Amino acid sequence: MATSNDYSFSLTLPAWAINENKNLKPTxxxxxxxxxxxxxxxxxxxxxxxxxxxxxxxxxxxxxxPVVIGVNRVIPHLCSSAHAEIVALSLAQKQxxxxxxxxxxxxxxxxxxxxxxxxxxxxxTIWSGITSLVIAGAGCKVxxxxxxxxxxxxxxxxxELEQRGISVTVGVCHEEALAGLRYFANxxxxxxxxxxxxx
Amino acid sequence: MATSNDYSFSLTLPAWAINENKNLKPTxxxxxxxxxxxxxxxxxxxxxxxxxxxxxxxxxxxxxxPVVIGVNRVIPHLCSSAHAEIVALSLAQKQxxxxxxxxxxxxxxxxxxxxxxxxxxxxxTIWSGITSLVIAGAGCKVxxxxxxxxxxxxxxxxxELEQRGISVTVGVCHEEALAGLRYFANxxxxxxxxxxxxx
Numbered sequence: 001m002a003t004s005n006d007y008s009f010s011l012t013l014p015a016w017a018i019n020e021n022k023n024l025k026p027t028x029x030x031x032x033x034x035x036x037x038x039x040x041x042x043x044x045x046x047x048x049x050x051x052x053x054x055x056x057x058x059x060x061x062x063x064x065x066p067v068v069i070g071v072n073r074v075i076p077h078l079c080s081s082a083h084a085e086i087v088a089l090s091l092a093q094k095q096x097x098x099x100x101x102x103x104x105x106x107x108x109x110x111x112x113x114x115x116x117x118x119x120x121x122x123x124x125t126i127w128s129g130i131t132s133l134v135i136a137g138a139g140c141k142v143x144x145x146x147x148x149x150x151x152x153x154x155x156x157x158x159x160e161l162e163q164r165g166i167s168v169t170v171g172v173c174h175e176e177a178l179a180g181l182r183y184f185a186n187x188x189x190x191x192x193x194x195x196x197x198x199x
Numbered sequence: 200m201a202t203s204n205d206y207s208f209s210l211t212l213p214a215w216a217i218n219e220n221k222n223l224k225p226t227x228x229x230x231x232x233x234x235x236x237x238x239x240x241x242x243x244x245x246x247x248x249x250x251x252x253x254x255x256x257x258x259x260x261x262x263x264x265p266v267v268i269g270v271n272r273v274i275p276h277l278c279s280s281a282h283a284e285i286v287a288l289s290l291a292q293k294q295x296x297x298x299x300x301x302x303x304x305x306x307x308x309x310x311x312x313x314x315x316x317x318x319x320x321x322x323x324t325i326w327s328g329i330t331s332l333v334i335a336g337a338g339c340k341v342x343x344x345x346x347x348x349x350x351x352x353x354x355x356x357x358x359e360l361e362q363r364g365i366s367v368t369v370g371v372c373h374e375e376a377l378a379g380l381r382y383f384a385n386x387x388x389x390x391x392x393x394x395x396x397x398x
Contacts, residue, residue, distance in 0.1 A: 006290065007216070008210065008212070009210060009290055011207065017206070018206045077298075078292055078296055078297055078298045080299065080328065081285050086285075090278050091206060091207075093277055094205070094208045099277045099278055100279065100394065103395055119322030120320075120321075120325070121319075122350075127279040128393060151359075152353045152355075154351045164394070195330065197301050
């Protein structure tokens with residue numbers, strides 16, 4: 001028999017990430033500083049076995065104030081949508097009490113991720129209101145290294161973002177990001193692609 | 200000062216939808232039956248002012264047993280990712296205790312939505328493990344009628360799903376779905392596109 005609890009779900013950061021968020025610096029001046037912090041969270045998420053090898057940080061664009069850095073929580077929460085970007089954007093929107101991180105009453109926000117968002121998180125980026133996306137890389141290396149199916153994007157994915165007022169910066173700390181993905185692949189951690197049953 | 204509560208977020212169905220879920224029929228035999236129920240939820244969500252004009256149902260593919268019907272909750276939860284599909288898939292995965300609705304130990308599942316998923320929910324569909332997507336329509340009418348920016352998809356979006364083992368059925372209860380979208384547009388309810396502040 002279904003209960004009301006069946007019609008609600010919660011996503012949370014792991015204890016270590018809550019602690020690390022509380023101890024973030026007041027500001028991260030350069031996009032490399034921001035990316036390095038995101039990469040640290042992504043690597044730690046693999047080490048702690050608290051989710052997939054991805055992290056996403058929401059920063060105030062101009063000041064570099066970190067709003068929140070989220071991590072992938074798919075397997076711990078048994079929720080295929082609990083990617084780092086969805087978690088980080090949702091937490092930032094909750095903290096700032098707006099579904100639009102580009103609303104008139106808030107400063108401009110930037111999303112920093114350790115690789116190009118998957119098809120789902122690409123769409124989530126558009127809905128979120130951020131005006132800047134910074135990624136360590138794009139393309140198939142993430143799939144080649146990890147085995148994840150990131151889903152299809154339009155070939156002009158970057159132009160589509162820019163047409164919507166989202167600037168895109170690709171290649172920040174590229175090699176360090178690849179090293180983190182290889183660390184995950186070599187860890188033996190599970191790859192949470194869908195339809196793992198018989199077809 | 201941030202508290203631990205800042206690092207967790209919850210999405211829930213509105214009270215009327217919890218009640219309606221508890222009173223669903225044991226099975227819905229045809230895809231038209233399933234879509235009509237989804238359309239009823241979508242319309243009700245506008246009427247009750249509990250979110251956008253979209254609903255999504257997860258059904259067992261063969262038996263038609265409804266697992267859950269979710270609705271859009273963006274504005275009530277101030278969360279741009281709280282689309283009907285994300286809500287329904289996450290609730291279904293919680294109830295069935297799996298991040299993969301196509302896992303070996305669960306029956307095949309179908310997602311029924313009152314229009315083609317937006318760019319985000321298209322990706323979420325791929326990650327979810329469902330093996331069948333049923334929609335009332337595809338293309339720009341939803342944007343023309345409502346003003347939402349659904350985001351870019353590849354021109355071969357349907358083929359990309361089918362290559363991943365997800366069958367696609369388009370056009371079920373098409374006119375009724377359009378009527379529901381027009382009802383929303385005429386209601387004066389807010390359109391929650393992003394970046395509503397100055398660029």
